[in-house]
Amino acid sequence: xxxxxxxxxxxxxxxxxxxxxxxxxxxxxxxxxxxxxxxxxxxxxxxxxxxxxxxxxxxxxxxxxxxxxxxxxxxxxxxxxxxxxxxxxxxxxxxxxxxxxxxxxxxxxx
Amino acid sequence: xxxxxxxxxxxxxxxxxxxxxxxxxxxxxxxxxxxxxxxxxxxxxxxxxxxxxxxxxxxxxxxxxxxxxxxxxxxxxxxxxxxxxxxxxxxxxxxxxxxxxxxxxxxxxx
DNA sequence: TTTCTACATCTAGAAAAACTAGAGGTATAC
DNA sequence: GTATACCTCTAGTTTTTCTAGATGTAGAAA
Numbered sequence: 204x205x206x207x208x209x210x211x212x213x214x215x216x217x218x219x220x221x222x223x224x225x226x227x228x229x230x231x232x233x234x235x236x237x238x239x240x241x242x243x244x245x246x247x248x249x250x251x252x253x254x255x256x257x258x259x260x261x262x263x264x265x266x267x268x269x270x271x272x273x274x275x276x277x278x279x280x281x282x283x284x285x286x287x288x289x290x291x292x293x294x295x296x297x298x299x300x301x302x303x304x305x306x307x308x309x310x311x312x313x
Numbered sequence: 314x315x316x317x318x319x320x321x322x323x324x325x326x327x328x329x330x331x332x333x334x335x336x337x338x339x340x341x342x343x344x345x346x347x348x349x350x351x352x353x354x355x356x357x358x359x360x361x362x363x364x365x366x367x368x369x370x371x372x373x374x375x376x377x378x379x380x381x382x383x384x385x386x387x388x389x390x391x392x393x394x395x396x397x398x399x400x401x402x403x404x405x406x407x408x409x410x411x412x413x414x415x416x417x418x419x420x421x422x423x
Numbered sequence: 424t425t426t427c428t429a430c431a432t433c434t435a436g437a438a439a440a441a442c443t444a445g446a447g448g449t450a451t452a453c
Numbered sequence: 454g455t456a457t458a459c460c461t462c463t464a465g466t467t468t469t470t471c472t473a474g475a476t477g478t479a480g481a482a483a
Contacts, residue, residue, distance in 0.1 A: 212412050213323035232431050241422050245415035252470050302322050303413050305355035312351050342460050362441050364462055
């Protein structure tokens with residue numbers, strides 16, 4: 204019985220959501236699917252994590268929502284990136300890049 | 314005034330500590346310095362995070378401690394990796410590798 | 424018509440991990 | 454003697470995610 208590990212790296216959820224929305228406006232359910240797809244099933248976003256995150260991002264002014272219809276003809280709340288969100292994405296991406304490569308560098312030390 | 318970001322990726326502290334200890338037994342203070350050094354100052358481990366982490370790792374049986382003297386002739390608690398700790402390091406390294414590259418892959422999508 | 428499945432949103436409360444902000448103590452240099 | 458760098462430790466808080474649900478709709482299947 205090994206220790207169970209999650210399918211997310213803590214601190215990356217906001218960034219991943221911003222990134223996905225920077226490609227296309229999308230609704231919550233779609234964001235989960237998209238992240239799962241692009242990551243080849245490695246990254247799994249829980250609904251219980253996603254919606255609170257979306258509300259927080261909205262509060263911060265990084266995304267904005269509107270009601271629309273999905274491909275399946277259902278009502279869903281769509282989100283799109285704001286200007287501030289684009290900047291935030293750039294900041295978070297740079298931060299991730301720096302720290303992730305630092306971690307990888309430490310892990311590669313012999 | 315942008316959002317302040319930390320100098321650690323959450324969830325990587327245990328792994329980094331195990332990794333550093335896999336190279337040489339070391340005391341807490343030294344572990345912080347070593348991580349900072351190898352990461353070119355990108356990763357900063359707080360004392361307030363490190364010691365609780367060391368105690369947790371000890372509880373789990375992944376490291377073991379003993380009292381010794383440092384280069385500066387001070388008493389310090391040294392830690393060394395156990396067999397179980399070596400295995401755990403391998404598990405966590407593989408997990409990190411998988412997830413970090415998945416995140417990077419998502420971030421690289423156009 | 425009912426019932427099932429996949430789609431879609433949301434929340435309360437708990438858990439995990441790290442941070443803040445200290446306290447306490449020692450060897451050595453000045 | 455006192456300042457500084459070294460060294461350990463902890464209580465309480467914050468941040469972030471997870472668990473474990475509730476609620477509801479469209480369309481397919483029975």
